[in-house]
Amino acid sequence: MTTTTNTPTTASTPTATREVEDLLSTLALHRGFLRFTVRDLTDEQAARRTTVSELCLGGLVKHVALMEESWTGFITEGPRAVAGDDEGSWADGFSLAPGEHLADVLERYDAVARRTEEVVRALPDLDADRELPPAPWFEPGARWSARRVLLHLIAETAQHAGHADVLREALDGQKTMG
Numbered sequence: 641m642t643t644t645t646n647t648p649t650t651a652s653t654p655t656a657t658r659e660v661e662d663l664l665s666t667l668a669l670h671r672g673f674l675r676f677t678v679r680d681l682t683d684e685q686a687a688r689r690t691t692v693s694e695l696c697l698g699g700l701v702k703h704v705a706l707m708e709e710s711w712t713g714f715i716t717e718g719p720r721a722v723a724g725d726d727e728g729s730w731a732d733g734f735s736l737a738p739g740e741h742l743a744d745v746l747e748r749y750d751a752v753a754r755r756t757e758e759v760v761r762a763l764p765d766l767d768a769d770r771e772l773p774p775a776p777w778f779e780p781g782a783r784w785s786a787r788r789v790l791l792h793l794i795a796e797t798a799q800h801a802g803h804a805d806v807l808r809e810a811l812d813g814q815k816t817m818g
Contacts, residue, residue, distance in 0.1 A: 659766065663790045664757055670797040671753055674701060677804040677816050678742060686745075687736040690810035697811070698736040698745055700804045704797055705749040706733045711789050712756045715763070719773035760790065 678686060678697050686698030713721025736745070766787035772778040784792070805816045 659787075660760060660763075663766075663787070663794070664760060667756070667790065667794050667797060668753070670794060670801050671704075671749070673801040673816055674704060674797060674804055675746065675749075677801060677808045678746070681742060681811075683736070683741050685811060686742040687740075688811060690807050694734055695803060695807060696735055697804055697807050698740070698742045699734040700800050700807070701742070701749055702736065702740075702745045703733040704800050705745065705752045707796055708749075708756055708793055709752045711793055712752070712759050714770060714784075715759055715768075715786050715789055718770050723773040723775075756793070760786065766790070 678701060681697060683698070686701075687696050689696050710722045736742070763786055767785050769783040769785040769788075772782045772784055774780070801816070808814050808816070
């Protein structure tokens with residue numbers, strides 16, 4: 641059911657369907673690939689750039705946590721949760737700042753994952769949608785359902801887990817698979 645307002649539909653019973661569990665388990669699988677890629681790293685290694693890009697392994701985990709937290713906020717709060725404050729805040733999410741520790745980033749990522757799973761399992765259905773914020777990459781007036789958000793989270797997490805695998809291999813030759 642598609643809503644016509646900026647508020648998702650609600651019901652007294654949460655969604656506990658096979659589809660929800662399939663989507664959440666797929667997201668968890670790709671989170672696991674990302675976490676596996678940063679296994680046994682020091683903070684220095686997690687912050688090291690191993691390619692010409694600005695990416696580092698700890699920064700990728702930090703970014704994915706931020707992205708997932710924002711999109712879960714979109715489900716619960718609407719477009720302001722993903723609108724972004726400024727370009728700098730997103731760019732900062734791809735690196736580990738001095739004094740940041742990989743263990744803390746991973747702990748935050750775990751908390752974000754728990755929150756996402758809690759929110760999704762409590763939804764009355766995955767069809768509830770909201771209008772996306774204005775952005776050059778969204779069609780004006782476009783709406784995303786909670787299902788579409790979950791699919792986006794899966795795709796984004798999988799893509800960044802692949803990026804992390806390349807960075808890890810460049811760092812010390814370790815691979816997630818193969």
